[in-house]
Amino acid sequence: MVDAGGTAPRVGCYTLDGTLLSCATGAAGAAHHDDDAARGLTAGVAGIGRPGSNQGVGRDGAWAASFYPLDLLDCPRTFVNDAVVAHRGALLGQAGIVVVAGTGSMVLAIDKNGAEVESGQFQHYAGAARHVAFDVVHQVLAGRAEPADGELVTRILGHWGAADVDALRRALRQREDASPHDVKRAFGNVAPVVTELADTSPLADRALRRLAEITADGVLLLAPLLQRTPVPVSLAGSLALDPAFSTRLAVALDVPGATPVRVVPPALGPLAGAGFLALRRLGAPLGPEVVRRLGSSG
Incomplete structure (x- = not known):
């Protein structure tokens, strides 16, 4: 296998x-x-x-x-x-939804008859580890970092060997010809820093909440197709299983009026x-x- x-x-x-x-x-x-x-x-x-x-x-x-x-x-x-x-x-093998978020991502439902539907069939894409890193780096470059984000900024700068934000901007521009896979790895390696600092850095917290909300949208798009309540939702992948993300996802899934879902351990x-x-x-x-x-x- x-x-x-x-x-x-x-x-x-x-x-x-x-x-x-x-x-x-x-x-x-x-x-x-x-x-x-x-x-x-x-x-x-x-x-x-x-x-x-x-x-x-x-x-x-x-x-x-x-x-x-x-x-x-x-x-x-x-x-x-x-x-x-x-x-x-x-x-x-039971009906339900899985959220995969690691290097890549997918939100997939399989019903009791084995029929598969993913959120991408509704033109939805949640994002993966690198997308959290894209978010925080963009916010740093845009000047939105707060004093409480100091350690996060320092570690992002260190990841790219940059002395300050201007140097980070130059370092990223110098990688414009990098392959998409190299870009995925470079940014994906920043995601564990974001999850580690999620409870002390407002910027990291916002990035994870945004991704959790987008991911929750994918789950709630599919949940009515399962015809059961609550719909079991399980998680797979390094980011999805990180408590910094999974706890925020559980909050984002609690939507009044939506099909009830319940996060269950794999x-x-x-x-x-x-x-x-x-x-x-x-x-x-x-x-x-x-x-x-x-x-x-x-």
């Missing part, structure tokens, strides 16, 4: 009773097993999209499969968006979610003990 999100892809090999035999993390994943051990491959890959969405630019499972040329692996293969394995693991992480989905599609038993074993794999 593969959890190939935008940060650190992980590959795991599970037995049919949910036991994790091996796990690897790296920039790219490949696994080779003997014929008797090969049973099923489920990969959750960032970038797989849906018709009508503003994410994924129409890429499908065939596009994702081209990155996993495992010709010797003779087994059923399933390629889905990484949010799907996060959803299935977090909610153990039962399984994304990699174990891929294992759960693969075992279910193979018809393997998925009792409490199997789930416990999957959960122990992280």
